[in-house]
Amino acid sequence: MPRTPKADDLYPAVAPSGHFNPHLADVEYGALDGLVGYAVRRAQLHIYEDFVRSLQTWNITPPRFSAMTVIAHNPNLKLTELANILGVARSGAVLLVDTLEDMGMVERQPAPKDKRAFRLVLTAKGATTLDEITRAVTAHDARVTAHLSTDERQTLLALLNKLASGPNSAS
Amino acid sequence: MPRTPKADDLYPAVAPSGHFNPHLADVEYGALDGLVGYAVRRAQLHIYEDFVRSLQTWNITPPRFSAMTVIAHNPNLKLTELANILGVARSGAVLLVDTLEDMGMVERQPAPKDKRAFRLVLTAKGATTLDEITRAVTAHDARVTAHLSTDERQTLLALLNKLASGPNSAS
DNA sequence: TATTGTTATACTCTATAACTATA
């Protein structure tokens, strides 16, 4: 059981705190302007803001959405596997699943052959909600990239994936 | 004065926690694969890991590097201005400057006409160190993008900047 | 012995809000 219930309030876990302009006129950014890393960070802040605003009705943050999506498409994951996929510590996955279970989205089912482990599955409500929020997230993603052309968006996606997958270019 | 000294230890403020593979085989990522937002997040995790590792000798995190760079290129900033540029709350800027002052990188100098305010400047040590870490950061950035061609890197940078600047395409 | 899930604990980051001293 989680120490404190977190799913009850409707407020998002991250404060919006007004809009952040990533590049002000009259300000010199020096070496920052040439760094892919800083550009990625700027882009992330820009997108994250809109994500939280767009999903606050459901109290869904990016990690929660990722977890639900991964659980939906890879049923019967163990908690440790989920942690590895999401790149968080096991303890972090426990808290994430606690929250999603409190929200009625995910269930821990006993694993058939291993009495230590659980199989993670979406509830019916979780599946329905995931459909809704996937549409909301897709709309949000389209909105924050609306000023890019279709080609530009595709190119950006491909380059980001190539960047993140590192030197081992097999994705 | 800061409540707890943070600049003394050599450990980075963020735990590396091993390598995170953003895209495992045998795992279905569902809608996540088509989202620019998730691709940006993946890329950011990938880059952030290497940044912290590359700069741990100096105990410099991305926010600290950004702050030092902005202060260097825009001398005599007030604390509130720095906060606006970096997109953090004033109290966050205070803590950031506290840390950099503890490290001997930044100085608060009295503002000439306003007894409430300070002018932020780099110390001599700060300027020297910034040269070093700018080289280290540039090398780090080149390394994590080394598997992209020069053209791809330029395109990615341009698209990210366009993305982050939003519909108001004037940068 | 190793692994699964859990809990305890701590630390970073960042926000809001109240406070002070100036303006």
Added chain:
DNA sequence: TATAGTTATAGAGTATAACAATA
């Protein structure tokens, strides 16, 4: 009254480490 900096406080997020049950 408003602003600059500061401080107090709180909360999310995530890490490490120890633990019980099971393999």
